[in-house]
Amino acid sequence: MAVLAVVASVWVFALPPGTTEEISQRIDPFGSVSRVGDAGGAPVSSASAEPLSGQQVYDQFCFACHAGGIGGAPTFGDTAQWAERVDQGMDVLMDHTINGIRTMPAKGTCMNCSDDELNAAVTYILDNLP
Template sequence: MKASTLSVILMAAALAACGNKAPAESAASAPAAAPAAAPAAAPAAAPAAAAPAAADLAKGEAVYSANCLSCHGAGVLGAPKFADAAAWQPRIAKGMETLYGSALNGFKMMPPRGGNAVLKDDEMKAAVDYMVSKAH
């Protein structure tokens, strides 16, 4: 009986640590000048997602550090560890829209928006982009 009580307490503590933090403010959150438009990609490149801009990655890093690190840094409750290519590759293979959906709506033990309901869609997507960029 004590082991099950301890498990519930540890699970609740882990989930509480995953969110409920205000999004980090950063100079990167200000709109950046758009880079010069590149020529249209060939149709064969369509399935691959475009690489996020440096400003978006900086915003993603700030959101990750404030909201995602506590679970993804240590792999709490099965969360894929940050920069662990082997853990991330099967998830990345499902596509970015699937990853965004999991981050926004929750997946398995991860609550929607990592437990921080005030995070905006673009902040969540930037955090996902940042984590994916480090998993290659």
């Protein structure tokens, strides 16, 4: 009986103070997480949104790898590294840009970029070869 009294007293003191509603309010999350495209989050795109320029796409997405040659990416402005790729033609470059190749992910991680925006980025890179 003494053991039962001890267990009962521990159980009574283990309950947090307050009503069920007060307890629920205290343990509710402070905020919420919203990802781009979720309801209430930043819009992925809208009909009135201007397309990104080639430089904007490069600066936001391509730069991460192509500025320093990460993962074997040809470096921005290095004609020798781009020569073989340029020789394959724009159709092949765009196929690799859209679908990915080796360590380059599809669309260079710009999943919301249109093919035209990606084409503008590739053109921007090629136009900046010496």
